[in-house]
Structure formats: C-alpha cells, structure tokens
Amino acid sequence: MRLPPRHRSPVWALLCTFSWQELRRHPWRSLAAIMAVLLGVALAFSVHLINASALDEFSQAVRSVNGRADLELRAVRGGFDEALYPRVVQQGGTAEASPVLELNTLLLTAQAPAGVPLRLLGVDALRLAGVAPDLIPRPHAEADRLDMLRPGRVFLNAAAQALAPEATQVQVQTEAGPVPLQVAGTLAVTGPATAVMDIAAAQDLFDRVGQLSRIDVRLQAGVDHASYLAALKLPADVLAHEPADAGQQIDQLSRAYRVNLTVLALVALFTGAFLVFSVLSLSVARRTRQFALLGVLGLPPRERARLVLYESLLLGGLGSVLGLVAGTALAALALRWLGGDLGGGYFTGVAPSLRWSPAAALLYGGLGVAAALAGGWWPARAAAALPPAPSLKGLGDAPSTGQGGMAGLVLMAMAGLLALSPPWWGIPVAAYVSVAALLVGGIVLLPSLMAAIDGPVANALQRHLLPLLAVERARRMRGMASSAISGVVASLSLAVALTVMVSSFRTSVIEWLDRVLPAPLYVHLQGSQQASEVLTLPQDWLKKAAALPSVQSSSRLRVRALQLMPGRPKVTLIAKDQLDDSKGLPLQGRVLETPPGAIGLYVSEAMVDLYLARPGEDFGLLAKAFPHRDGDSTGPATRFFVKGIWRDYARQSGTVVMDRADYEALSGDAQVNDLALWPKAGVAESVVESELRALPSSQGGSSAPLALEVASSAEIRERSLKIFDRSFAVTYWLQAVAIGIGLFGVAASFSAQVLARRKEFGLLTHLGLTRRQILAVVAGEGLVWTCIGAMAGLLLGLAVAVLLVKVVNPQSFHWSMELHAPWARLLALCLATVAAGTVTAWLSGRAAVSRDAVSAVREDW
Template sequence: MKGLLVRSSLRHLGRHPWLTALSLLGIALGVAVVVSIDLASGSALRAFERSTDAVAGRATHQLLGGSTGVPEAVYQALRVRPGAPVAAPVVEGYVQAAVGDKRTLTVLGVDPFAEGPFRDYARGEAVGNVSALLTEPGAVMLSARAARALGLSTGDTLPVRLEGLEKPLRVVGLLEPADEDTARALEALVLTDVSTAQELLGHTGRLTRVDLRLTGGDAQERAVAATLPQGLELVRAAARAGTVEQMTRAFRTNLTALSLLALVVGMFLIYNTMTFSVVQRRGLLGRLRAVGITRRELFALVLGEAAVLGAVGTVAGLLLGVLLARGLVELVTQTLNDLYFVVSVRRLALEPFTLFKGLALGLGATLLAALVPAWEAARSPPVTTMRRSTLEDVSRGRAPRLALLGLGVLAAGTVLLRWPTQALLPAYGGLFSVLLGAALLVPWATQTVSALAARPLGMAFGLLGRMAARGVHTSLSRTSVALAALMVAVATTVGVGLMVSSFRGTVVSWLDTSLQADVFISPPSLVARRGGATLLPGLAETLRATPGVAGSSTLRVANVRVDGVPTDLMAVDFSRTPVRPYTFKQGDAKTAWRELESSPDTILVSEPFGFHRGVELGDSVRLATDKGPRDFRVVGVYFDYGSDVGTLLMPRTTYEHWFDDRGISGVALYAAPGQDVDALVASVRERAGDTQALLVRANRSLRQASLDVFDRTFTITQVLRLLAIGVAFVGVLSALMALQLERAREFAVLRATGLTPEQLWGLVSLQTGLLGLLAGLFSVPLGVGLAYVLVHVINQRSFGWTLQLALTPQTLVQAVVLALVAAALAGLYPAWKMARAHPALALREE
C-alpha cells in the first residue's frame, strides 16, 4: 500500500511540472538568499580573523600603547629585565599595492631573531635572500600567492601607496608555507624588518605593539603589568577577535534578518503549493480514505511530498547560494572596508556549518509550511473531502477567526517591540509577529473587499467584472495565500525603501549641518569612514595660509581604547574659526564648548557611542592615553551618522595634553567673501605640490563622496529587496497557475456556454489585476508599519542612531504599481493557457 501511495504522489508531481518547478525555485531562492549572505559576510570576517591570527602568531598577550604605539625603549627595557617574558617587537600597518589588482597589503615588521616562539613563517619556509631583510633598505618578502597575483618575482620592485605617497619596496624572497590555511592567511602579507616597517609607515622609534608569551598564569600577567610605564596596557591576544565581532555584530545581524524575509515569503509559496496539491486530489484522497487508508498514512503522504520538494529545492538553493555569495562577498567586503576595518577577501570560504544551517532552514521551512495542508488532508472525513465546495466553505468560515488570531499576534508583536531593552532578538521577534499577524488578516480582508468590489467592477466591466470579483471571493483558500505572499514581499520593499530613504534624508541633513567649510583636504585612507592617515609635517600650516582663506580648522582622527574596545577619537582645532558644526542631542552647545576649552578633562561623545556604552551627559569615560588611563567627563552628546560604533571628540589642545601624537588628518578651509571656491581648490592643489597625493574637495564634492559611501553600504540591501520580490513573484505565479488550473472545469463550462477566448482572457486578467490591487493596498499600511519598526526600533537598537521617518508618496504609489505589475506579469501565462484550453478536454474527468 505504501508503494501505491508513493507512485500516486510521484505521478501527481509529474503531471504538474510547472508548479513543481516553481515550488522548487521558490524554495531554492529562499535558501539561496540566506546561505549567500551568511557565506559572504562569514568569508569576509574569517579572512580578517585568519590574517589577524597569522600576524598575532602564538602570542598570548600584547603590549599596546596610546595613539602613537609603544616606544622602542620599553621593549629594550623589558628584554633586559630579570625574569623577562618571551617577547617580540611588531610594527604593523596597511599599504595598497600600486601594481596588479591594487590589493590592500598588511605590512608586518618583525625582528627575525626574536620571532622563533611566535611565527614560524617569519624565520623560515621562505625562498630567496632572507638575510637581505636586515641589510638592504626597503627589502620585503611576499607570500608566493601574492607575488603571483601581482605579477612579481624575487628581485622585482613592489611600489606601494600609503597616505598619498608612493614608495618602492624590493622583493628579496617569497614565503611558501607548507599548510593551506597559513598560505591563505598570508595572501596579503608583506614581511619585513622592524626598521624598514618603521620607515615605511612613519613610525620611527615606535612599535605598534610587543607580542608576549606569558605561561605563568595570572600571577605573571600581574607582575608584567605592574612594571609597565604609564600609557601602556597589557591585553590578551584573543581580545582582538572579540572586538571585531562586537563591531560588526549589528551589521551582520541586520543582513541575516533581511535575508530571512525571503525565506518567509518562500514559505507562503510552499504552503500554497502543498495546499494546491491536496485540493487537486481531494477526490482521490477521499476515495483512498473510503477504502481504508488511515489518516496517519495520508498525513505522511503529504509531508513526504513536501520533504522531497524541500530536499531537492534546498540542495539547489545551496548551490545557488554559493554562486550568489561569490557576487555578494565583494559588496560585503566593500561595506566592511568603508565602515569598519581593512580586509581583503580573495576567495569564498565554504563553511560546513553554514551549509548545514541552510539545509535545516530549507527542509524545516518546507515541512512547517506543509503541516496545515497535511493536517487538512488527514482530518477531513471522506465524504467531506470528496465534495469540491468543502474547502472554500471552511476557508470562508475560518477567515474571521484567523483575523482575530492575527490581531492577537499583532498585539504580541507590539509588546515585543515596546519591550524596554537594547537586545535585537525581541525586536526581530516583534517584526516577524507583525508580518505574521498581517498575513492572518488577509483572508478576512480579501473576503470583505472582494465582495464590496463586485458592484464597481460590474459597473466598469459588466458581467466579467462581477465574475472576477466573485471568483476571488469564492476561491479564498487560493487567493488569500497568493495575496499574503505578494503583500509581505511588497510591504518589505516599502518598509526597507522608506527606511533607506529616511536614513538618507537624515544623513543629507546631517551633512548639510556638519560640512560647513568650503574646502576639505585629507590624504587618501584605506577605510573610507576613518581618516586616520596624516598630512606631511608642516603641510597643514602651509595650506591654511593659502590666499583667499578667511578661516580654517584641523582634524586628527586617532584610534584609542575605551574599556579595551578600539574607538575613533577626533581632535578638532577651531581656534581660527567660530564655526562649530555639531548638533547636540544632550547638553547645551555654548556651555559644552566653553567647558571643553577651559577643562582638559572633558569630552563629547557621539549618539551611537552613548547608546552602546550607556553613557549620558555628566557621565565619565575612561580613555587609555599616552599618560595612562584617564577619566573624562561627558559635557555633550552629539548627533553623528558616520560611525555606528561611536566616536569621541575633544579640542586639539586637550588631545595634545594627553597624547604625544602631533599628526593632522585633515584641514577644513572657509573661503573669504567673494572668493571663488573652485579657484581656491586649484590654489590649494598648487600650493600642496607633488610631495603628497591629497584629496582636495569642495563642499559639494565631499558631500557627494559621503553619499556615495552611504549608497554603497546599502547596495546589498537593495539586492536583497530584489531577491525577496523575485521569490514573491514566483509565489504569485505559482498561486495563479494553481488557481486557474483548479478552475479549469469551471472555465470549460463557461466556454461551452458561449464565453469566447478573448472574454476568458479578460476575466482572468481582471481577476489577476484585482489580486494585484488588493495586495498593493494591503502592503501600504504594513510597509509603513515595517518602516516605523526598522527606523525607530531596529536601527536604534542596532546602531544607536536617531532617524527621522520620511513618508514619501512616491514610495507608497510605487508599492501599488509594483504589486499590480507583478500580478499582471504573473497572470499572463495562466490567462493565455486558459484561453487556449479546449473545453472538451478540460471537462473530461481525470
């Protein structure tokens, strides 16, 4: 008997190849989106972690300094101290290759004589003249893979760019690690001597850090820490990976949640397909029940079909996800480079856990979506099952109860969203509750609106209009699912679109406020958001003295540690201009600036910093300065949309009091009255000369460059929106095909009683258009609700930003048009197929 059921199931799937194919495509797309995002973001982070671990080697601790690193003398004193720990000096930084694919390279300056306990590859596994690192200026070693990619070999010159300067290096050897993991980790490594790295990176007399191996436990750690000069800090080497995880958690969580929306839309498709499968065979299933097939066997039959579809669709989704991830990894890497840190991803990392998670999601979502149809097939009595009208009667009777349940789910979602916590899980739970609650309201809303639409459609299109409206009403079990799938997808597009436009509008307003200078000058930086590169000494004063400049200010962006977490610190010099381009969320601007200029122990914090660290006006923040840890009182919290991690701000005089760094990251110039800005830009470029490549940009150019970074950041969001719409389109096409095929006998009767193919085409098109219009109308309030949640809850909890929700009529109109177009396109093939169907064949029983 089981073999008979299996053959019956396979025969049914084979008779409807298009619906089966669409179901598989929907599952595959849903799984592919989730897997691709996970693989792309995971590959970028693992590439960073792999290179970080390779650079850190077997160090257990690291000795870190303030803004300028660790003085060489500290390392020398540490080595000669009795009972000194195993230590090695390190100078680390980033440069960009000026040949080949212009990849970003990590420069690692080491002492070969101290490297033995830390990094094997730094003292061996090399081909070439390793001793030249100590004897020749500019001598470096590359990994063999990097050399091949850049088209270099031993003895060639490697030109690199750093902070607008191009410097030549000479490749004296190639690193060839024995194991694959180390080879991949060193793909972007430039190994050299400490002194060469210091000269290249401008760190003369300073070290980036000192690597230590402390094997004596906490006692030895405390003993070493007690001997350190002020301004130095001993941290565990493993803390760096945790910091990266903390920096990017919100970014990755939001991408994952957005990708899951595609899977949710795909679940509507699976539910729709399995429901159609049950409805198509209700007569057969009823007869099987009548001849002795048990409810359990019917339940297993439907779930077994779903499992087969889920398995095939999920495997296809995994393969498609890998292909999609190869394209998305570049977008994710670009965003990480724009916002967080320098990372170079050369290949996709296929993690077994990610693939297993995709497999579990695909199969789990498929079986979950098939539970209701399987239960319906198993629990109905044989006589009821064989009656064609039973399912629609049940669906119409159940619609009000589902609507009440939907209101309850919406209420639960509202409670989760209003829960006073910074955790993201309740927020996403509330978001998905809103989607589910709205979907549960669709059957009742469809039933009500389609009944009301019969009269106006009849007045406009006559009998065909009334038949179209009643068709939607009488086929509620089919149309409501199609509507819910399209509504969720379009509402997601509306919500994300409004969120992005609101975010962009807020950023534009912020840029208009913060970019008040006429000309901005800075050296190029490898991370777009952070201007940590410095101008050549004395160049800033030369540029500030350019004729036509009425006022100027300077900015230094440094990286400091706050409670062990790296944070951007901005030191501003407003001594030559009265402009203060900052808007305060907490605190009075005049009072705050007065206190900043009069007290060396005060500081401003950005809104994201205050949100994530729980810091408010009047609180204290402890910074690791070059003169030791110091508490600074917060005198203001300002709006900032340049960093979701958070930034600190202090006057230049305060910065120079606590830090030994005298570098300048950027200069802002204010043109004198009547001075042409373009002419001033030309004068600045001429005055700067060719000593250092600089970015000299007028106000509008920097504003546009900032918006370009913003748009690049949200490119992947737009891609995910399109993919979600693609899944929904497949779902609507599948639902409409199932609906029209199920009504084949009804249409055949209409054809037999005189309805022409053109009239049948018009009937199907009207019904499709009504479905699209209803989906568009339903999606508008849901999309606005989603936008509110994304702007005021998700973004606030993720990044700490206060955004202004901007409802644009164009976005709302586009939602309705999008739904209409999607439904119309999806209905073309069913309408064509039904209009061409032969009445006699359609009337014949299976």
C-alpha cells in the same frame, strides 16, 4: 476505519505515485515553490560561505602576525615609551618578549603610484623565534644574512610582493615623503600586504624613536595572566590584550553587517514558505474528492496530513539540494570577482579562498526543508480535517485556510512586545522575530481584510453583473484567495520594507553629509585615509595655506584611533578646530554646559550603546588615553564630560569629538590630518586648488609640492553616496529577487486556480456569457485579489520598515535615522504586482475557456 499494517506499504507506494503525478501535472506551481526555496537557500548559504571564508582568512592572518603570544601589551593611543620593554623582560614569569612598532603606510609601485595600503612592522629579528615565527625575515639566497638588522632593508609577504613583482626596490610613504627601501627577502605572514624591517630602522624612518606600538609576551608555563599583570603594574595608557582579542574586534565590527545580510538573504526563503503554503493549499482544494476517496477507503486523517507534508518535503528537499549547489557556485564567483566583504569594507585587502562547510550546508539545507514543511503544515491540517463522505459527494470542500483572526491579532501583539526587547548578544534577535510575527500575523488576517473590503464593494456593484461576479467570488472564497496571494503579500511587504529602509538611510546620509561638510574645500595627503598616523600635513605648509590671499578661513582636523577596551574595535577620536555646536556636527538632543575644570566631549550614538558614555556624565575610559594633563603624572586625572550626542554614519565602532586646543594641550600632538578651507567671496574653488598644489613644503629638506588630495564638499558627497550604493548593492538585488519570486508565485497560483475551474466556465457559457465576458470576470478576480494583496503588502511593509529603521538598525549599527518613504517607487511596486496578477489571470483564463462548453460540464450531466 484504519488500514491493517500488511496493506500499508502498497497503499503508500500508490500514494507516493499519486503525489508525484500531481506535481508532474502542475509543474509550474511546483516550480514556483522549488525556485523560492532554491533561491533562499542559495543566497543565505552563499552569503555565509563568503563571510565565513573572509573572516577565517582574516583571523588566520591575525594569528600569523601575532604568533604564539600569551599577552599583547598595546597602547591606548598611538605608541608608548619603550622603557616598558626592559621591565617586561625582567618581570618574573616572562618566557619571551618581542617589541614591535606597527604602522599603516603606503607602498608606492609603478602600477600604483598613488600608493596602496601597507602594514609595516618594525621588529627585533632576534626575539621573534619564540613568539611570532611567521614574522622572521627570510633573506634572499644571494642576500647577506645580516640584512635583517640593517637599515634600508625590507621584507615583504606574498600579498605585498604581488603588488611589486620581481622588484628589488620599493618606496614607502613617510611624513617626510617617499623613501626607497631595498627588498631583501620574504615573509611567511598571510593576509593583506605586510612588510617587516628592523625596529630601530623603522623608528628612525618614521620619527618614532623611543616608541613602541606593542610588546608580544609569551609567559612561562603555569603563570596566571591576572597575577602577572598585577605584578607588572602597567601604565594607565597601556592595555593587556589576549591573543583572541584581535579576531574578536573584526568579528564584532562585522557581525551586524554579516547577520543583517544573512537575514536579508533568508527573505527569499521566508517568501518560499508562503509559496509552498499557497501551492499546497490550492492542491488540497483541487483534490478534495481524491482525499475524500482515500478517507472512505480507510486512510486516516493523520496519514492524509502526512501525505501533504511529504509533498512539501519533496519540494523543500529538491529546492534545498539545488540551492546548496547554486550557493556554492555563487560564493566561489563572488570571492573571485568581488572579494570577501560584499560591499561592507570590513575585509579590505583580504583575498580569501572558498571554505566549504558541511555543517553549514546541513544547517541551511535544513532551513530550506523546514521552511517548506512550515508552508505545508496548514494545508496538511486542511487535508486531515476533510469530511470524507460529504466531500466525496461534492457537498464539502477543503476547510478554509482563512480562519484564524484571533491568532493573527495575537501574533501582531507579540510583534509589538518583541519590538521593545533589547538586543541579545549584540544582535537584534527579538526584532527579527518581531518582523516574522508581524508578517505572519498580517497574512493570517488576510481573509478578514478581504471580508471587510469586498462586502461594501459588492453592495456598491449590485447593478453591474461582471464586476459583481469577480468581487463575490473573492468574497465567498476568501480562504482560497488568501492562499493564492499569501506569497506575493510576503514578498511585496518585504520589498516595501527594504525600499523604505534603504531610502530612509540614504536620505539621512545625504542630510548628514550636508551637516558634516560645511566647508567648500577639504585637503589631505594622498593615502592619509589609510595611514592617518603616518601621513599628516606639515606645519609650515599649513601656515602657508591658511595665509593664501584666496582663502578666507580654515579649520584643522586631527584623527586618532583609541583602544579603550581589549577585544573591542578601536574608537575614533576627532580633534576639531573651534568646535561649534551650530555647525559641523548633526547633534541629537540638547547640548549641556561643560563644568569648570572638565573637558567637553561630543560622543556618537555608538559610544552611548557600547561604552555607556551618557550626556551629563563623566567619561572615565578616555582618561586611559590622557592620564594626566600636560604630562604631569603627579597631578589629578583629566576629567572628561559628555555634553552631547551626535549622529555618525561613517564609523560604526564609536567616535569622540573634542576641541583641538584641548587635545593638543593633553597630548602635545600638533599634527593635522585634514584641512577645511573657505575661499574668499568670488574666488573659484579651482583657483584655490591650483594655489594649494603649487605650495611647497620645507619638511624633510625638500621644497617640492606635496601629493595632495583636494576635494570639494560636492565631490565628497557624490563619492560617499557611490560607496553607500555599492554597500547596498546586494540589498537591492535581494529586494528584486524577493519581489520576483512573489510575482512568479502569484502567476502560478492564478494559473492553477483558473485551469481548475473549466467546469465553472463551461456553466457560465451555458448561461449565456461570452468568452470575452468570462475573461473579464477572471481578470477582475485577479485585479480584486492582487489589489487587496498589494494593499496588505504595502501596509505590512510600512510596519516592517518602522521596525527596521527604528529598532533593527539602531540595535545593529548603533545609529538612528529618520523614516522616509519613497511613495512613487512604492506605488510602482504595488502597480507592478496588481498588473502581474491581472494579466496572469487573464492569460490563464484564455487557456481555460478555450475548450468546448459541453465537454467542460459533461461530468455534471
């Protein structure tokens, strides 16, 4: 029987009222699902807004500095000979060419005497108008217009001025020490603290005479880039970059962090889908006779399914709208208080403003609605499949949502196959789908797990009435039980997975730090971590430090940045004294012998993935940084041999390690960034530190002590772990949100089920059970259900953790780690889940059995 079209509108108005009244009668169940969708949308949308705002601000700053150049000619390592510049100017097709010396140094102010990072650009002001107009110095009104060409003058952008407000003079750090510069004007450049001065003055000040960092080139209209570069014949150690390459570098470097953070934020939304499923499954089961009546009155199965889907749409729509509002507020607060990196450190120095995106709002709002509809799909099928006549007589119930063991096994198998898939576009898309398939498959198999566990338990409890009643109901109603605990299984499994993943990473980092910090003491100049190209330890000071009577031995370290490929993040080169296979490098696999005539290298795992630098093979890309040995341009190209792989958690874009003697012979660079020291036996580290700080240096004509940072390996270890914990602070919070939503969901589910069983409790009272015994049965049911849910969540969580540790992390960040499960913390999570479910069932049972037994079963008379 089907309703005529003229009767459908009044009926649907009645049905909408029916659904709305159902939601109003049980607000806590609905609130659990709405809150899950709300939090999922809010967290994911806020993470997107924060990252998008920071990336947009950074890209805008890059465009401001790079200007309208068609090509950027950059050195692979450090700088290149400025003799290339006249060739570029004279090359056919060149419209404008601007030479630039780019250095990272420190700005010393009264507020920050230790210095803050400053990007200093040496430019030819007369060449900027057609290439990078934002870099043109803007002298103060009272200043001389020629100040832009005079040494000792500097021009600051807004971010740099904010560090030294109203200052007429600032100090910048050089290798010879702090140098005062007169502030002669401003810049239009946006982004982090940036300063501009005359290029010749910058070369003199930083001992870079005859060197350039880059040449910005604007081509004549219609000139083909490839043909232009072929005619220019660039040296091997100079690469041509497109204008978009700089933005691509930070995008690639931060992409994995941003994507993983977004996926973690969607954990709450994933959990929300199961809570919607749980709420609507219980609602359909409770309203079996009402749906049956609608069927008898002529409402077809498809319309009954639509009714449930409309209810899920209402839940998802309310949660999504509220989530977008909350996400916008969260993003605004985070950008104001925390900046744009959320602990990742990719956008340090950038203070972005909120960029609200209607397209992103539609996307994440749509995800919330889709999650709710996905959660309501199976209950809608159950409502459509009800047999109207038997159900109306009380002889039929909602079809069990617990059937589908084969589907669960198929999903599990699919998860295993997807886990073997390589990353797509540099992102572990297949691995994320594998995680979702594993979780859904595990939850689909919940009824089978309940049957396997409850059967033997029930047989063992044949002589114990109350426990047997609790177990038998879970066994007989396993479909409904699965619906009730699906949300908590999803949230607990994800919480377990995140706990194991973070613990594995932290434990691996601790072991890694123990390997890479073999010396008791480490020394470098203040600020050299941010300005490694400028701030190096003086040679005379290094000799004096090594000769101290309190020092047994020392080891020097040189760190350089290499641009091996356009559009890729820079690779770090570490040149280390007496490179030893047995200490200082956490090596993976065996170490190969270096062939005669080659230079041996150790590469990080990222180098293998990004640059195919495989052990046992030559790494030809590095020859761009060192084209010829000892500067002989007529000799054969240097051969670099990869002899082993090491694990590097500090640098995601790749690291190459070579012996410092080889590096110095290739480059002629004898500079040192870090000094590792081993005190003599019985000498306290504090004694060595005092002697180092009192040690003078004659570099720059001054005999004053250097501004040193001296740290023990224990201090560096503690500081590194603090940075690690700060980076994962958002992960910890998302983990707490996921488990909180799950517990709230199981509380709402148990409350709804128990309150719907008042007639059953009345019948048990008539059969002679006391109120305390009924409450014991209810609490026992909660204990059985949540124990099975905790077991399933733990097992699924451990399986997901294996995927995160062994697949997602290597594909995202290009590093591996060992699996480490903190069993005490995992046990606490499971016990908290079991306790919450048991207590909630008991509290709900108190409300249900408080009514009079006769009135509770009146409908059955």
